[in-house]
Amino acid sequence: MTTPPPTQPLSTGPRPPPRKGPNPLLLLGLMVVSSIAFLSITEKRQTAQARPTKREFDNPLLPSMKSEKVDIPKRRHVE
Known part of the structure; x- marks a missing residue:
């Protein structure tokens, strides 16, 4: 008899993707608008x-x- 592979607990769910930094085009646009x-x-x-x-x-x-x-x-004249 073989053992089943370990499973993740259902409460944690899948990991979210790593967060990316701010959009460089958005930052560039904000700089241009503020300069104008x-x-x-x-x-x-x-x-x-x-x-x-x-x-x-x-x-x-x-x-x-x-x-x-x-x-x-x-x-x-006051004396």
């Missing part, structure tokens, strides 16, 4: 900064012709 997005955002910022947004205001501390003159009474 980054470059477009920086391009928009540069064009926004190129516009003249500063307004020049008269310095209120310097005398000018447009300023309103106020007569201030002289101080009383």
Whole structure:
């Protein structure tokens, strides 16, 4: 009488195939898309900064012709 070959327990089932790494084309595509997005955002910022947004205001501390003159009474001498 011969002995039957050893069998695997039914609870374990077949082994899953080994997992592969990430798809290199997917990674390359993500890098390209993120680079294009980054470059477009920086391009928009540069064009926004190129516009003249500063307004020049008269310095209120310097005398000018447009300023309103106020007569201030002289101080009383206090003894």
